[in-house]
Amino acid sequence: MRNHTSLRSSLLLIELIMAILIFSLAGGMCLQIFAKSHSLGMRTVELDMAVREATSVSEVLSQKDALENELPELYPKAEIAAGSITIYYDKDFQACGRKDACFQMNIRGNDKGRRLVSYAITVRKDSDAAAIYSMETTTYQQVRP
Numbered sequence: 001m002r003n004h005t006s007l008r009s010s011l012l013l014i015e016l017i018m019a020i021l022i023f024s025l026a027g028g029m030c031l032q033i034f035a036k037s038h039s040l041g042m043r044t045v046e047l048d049m050a051v052r053e054a055t056s057v058s059e060v061l062s063q064k065d066a067l068e069n070e071l072p073e074l075y076p077k078a079e080i081a082a083g084s085i086t087i088y089y090d091k092d093f094q095a096c097g098r099k100d101a102c103f104q105m106n107i108r109g110n111d112k113g114r115r116l117v118s119y120a121i122t123v124r125k126d127s128d129a130a131a132i133y134s135m136e137t138t139t140y141q142q143v144r145p
Helices: 002-061 066-074
Strands: 079-081 085-089 103-113 114-125 132-140
Touching: 002 066, 002 085, 002 114, 002 132, 066 085, 079 132
Parallel strands: none
Antiparallel strands: 079 085, 085 103, 103 114, 114 132
């Protein structure tokens, strides 16, 4: 009888150990899934904000001489070079200076003649070389009296 009781006790102990092992493996897998979904959600938010800002700037660029006149007025902390402008954003995608930036948008203009101007817009993380979003747009510059 004593042997039989100790055998039951050891089987119960083995079952408990197996149950704990299975639940800990399932818990580890759930943690990995939650971590992956969080990083995927953050990348989605970054992409969404990058698309919104790039299309917003693209609309502004449809105005005559927007690269030289309109954008510097809308983004006073942007860096302006010959034919290009760089706008810096903080972690909440609010325009800021270079030292507080987490993201940057590079805009390059290229005059194609016949009043057509092509712009390449690229949004990337400031420390990352990979682009979050990029687009090209061509605008027709109307002659205004």
